Amino acid sequence: VTTRPLTFLSDYGYEDEFAGVCRGVIAAAAPASSLVDLTHGILRGDIRAGAIVLERSLPFCAPGVHLAVVDPGVGGDRRAVAIRTAAEDRFLVGPDNGLLSPAAARFGGAAEMVDISLSPARLEPVSATFHGRDLFAPVAARIALGDQLADLGETVDPAGLIGIELPEPKISPEGIIAHVIGFDAFGNLSLNVSHEQLVAGPLRLGAPIAVEIRGEVHEAAFARTYAEVPIGALLAYEDSSRTLALAVNSGSAADLLGAGLDEAITLRPR
Amino acid sequence: VTTRPLTFLSDYGYEDEFAGVCRGVIAAAAPASSLVDLTHGILRGDIRAGAIVLERSLPFCAPGVHLAVVDPGVGGDRRAVAIRTAAEDRFLVGPDNGLLSPAAARFGGAAEMVDISLSPARLEPVSATFHGRDLFAPVAARIALGDQLADLGETVDPAGLIGIELPEPKISPEGIIAHVIGFDAFGNLSLNVSHEQLVAGPLRLGAPIAVEIRGEVHEAAFARTYAEVPIGALLAYEDSSRTLALAVNSGSAADLLGAGLDEAITLRPR
């Protein structure tokens, strides 16, 4: 019997030992397990950003135990849960605050869910502020070792998993009204337009477009990659998650456009 | 025979390859070993912060080899040491500058200590500025493989391990005069008041308190967790290390109070 592989995503950052201590707890409980750190750089408390990154990353990781902690409500009344997905039998462990729902949906939804707040696997005394260490990591380790969900918490209705609000884009023959749903450290802006929506819209690869934000219009191209436009030029492109994004070749679209999270941006052929 | 698990803490940060090269040295010498990075985000040269984080983290990690490098005096005359603790047979490897002493004390103190400056395991030529790579990592790897301390350095009196100065709080029926001993990236302030000292003091869970710093008084609550106070409100609480801390719900106590390291803060019932 081998252990299930683990992945770990959080907003704990890198300055503190929080992610490291969670890794220590898992290594102590499941010494033969392997763990991949997806990132601990999620913007503090940004549940939606964590949810999007988790959902985009997991298809590239082997099915296993996927620990995720972005938990501004720790110690409050949000539930702590572990989920088995309908497809691929992946296990998601974390707070029930929306963080897990896009990833669960990507794999057919939650087929089984347990509330692990009083899990027999928890480390006593459970602190009020560090459930990553005392609750989520120990439960993830037990699942990696092959424990059944039903032995790790109280079975609850998987339909009760908390969802997350995402803005909807408007696609018409005139253009696309999209919203900023994320940034990366390269200054690229992620928009809420999927590959399928993009294909149905009016933008054509290689064609010049207009990008409008707060009444200000920028010239850009709809390109395949950065290198297809001059250095410093704005481009719209389908990013590596196959969703619409804005970038500046060797620069920062976030700086150029000054866009905030959820802000509306209109893209039109010109 | 299996290798002992390793943990690694340093102030090398993440921009440079220093921590990575130490990991490479360990993986080359002990390919079957497993290593948990606790953090490499200790404030540069802050021996005391490193010592506190190490001492708080190790109880959650399996006994093994605990490599720690916060070493502003590298190349000077501080000793390089490896220690076996009296309890749990844990091994600590690092500079003898105070970094290791709280963790050693947590596990019954140093039962055995060797000076590894001229260890046969060292990588020659030992650089004057990177003992993590040339001295500490290779010795840690040999201990992970099962080597005896006496074969890795010169046996010295474990009572000679350098200690670390921590301010003492004043607890009275009127209040607690505490000192700031650390910050985390959430902006929470760590104070030098243990669970036992806190229980002996006048603060009562759920009660309003006054937090005074430099003559300025802030209203706060003594709560169990962030979620028990309104967003933006200051709270005192027992943190996940069971020591007294100050936080702002969804904000930064460090920003609100403008407190510096070692600064005195008085907490009183009101």
Place this chain on the structure above:
Amino acid sequence: VTTRPLTFLSDYGYEDEFAGVCRGVIAAAAPASSLVDLTHGILRGDIRAGAIVLERSLPFCAPGVHLAVVDPGVGGDRRAVAIRTAAEDRFLVGPDNGLLSPAAARFGGAAEMVDISLSPARLEPVSATFHGRDLFAPVAARIALGDQLADLGETVDPAGLIGIELPEPKISPEGIIAHVIGFDAFGNLSLNVSHEQLVAGPLRLGAPIAVEIRGEVHEAAFARTYAEVPIGALLAYEDSSRTLALAVNSGSAADLLGAGLDEAITLRPR
């Protein structure tokens, strides 16, 4: 049969999940493999910095598969390659933009090279912007598992590997005209003067020197390590890569000198 050990260096940073997803791809394809993260903190797009760090780090790592991604031209016409070095049979995987050539040279040069742009190991559809995930990581995993290079890409002339420009220092009995080729997060400046060049020059260990930048002269010492000069004092020293460097004891030479990348600095006995 065991898998070859991997190392991974990039400029992906820590905020985003890019490095983590590459790790996930490798762990999925080669579950028993071990991977050491050298650093993901290379300054964005700084191919030369990545090349220098890679070349300095690998001698301390076991021979294996060395994945490196600093790739500002992703999606353009730079080649994607995998190399076997003449010495030690190390495998380098990354963009053919200069990043790999110093490391290859350190191990006898490239003995074998394949263009992996259309590798059968690639993940389809290959994105235009994330070749780390879709191309480099899957190829690295296959090499770790023992695949032959010839099965992973199109064999090309290893002499065609793109090199990298480094400035040349001027060494004379009067002094050394060096150039800044890197910084670390401690504020230390790395100069383009090797151990051999340094020994041939006029600086003597322990002697006072003058450090001139942009006409401004600073007093310094040529020392073995930080601790040999007073706190706040400037020193030149041979760093842990055995190349010339400038530091301030417990301070930042970068801040003191205000030096930029490639800037000329003259060091003279005084």
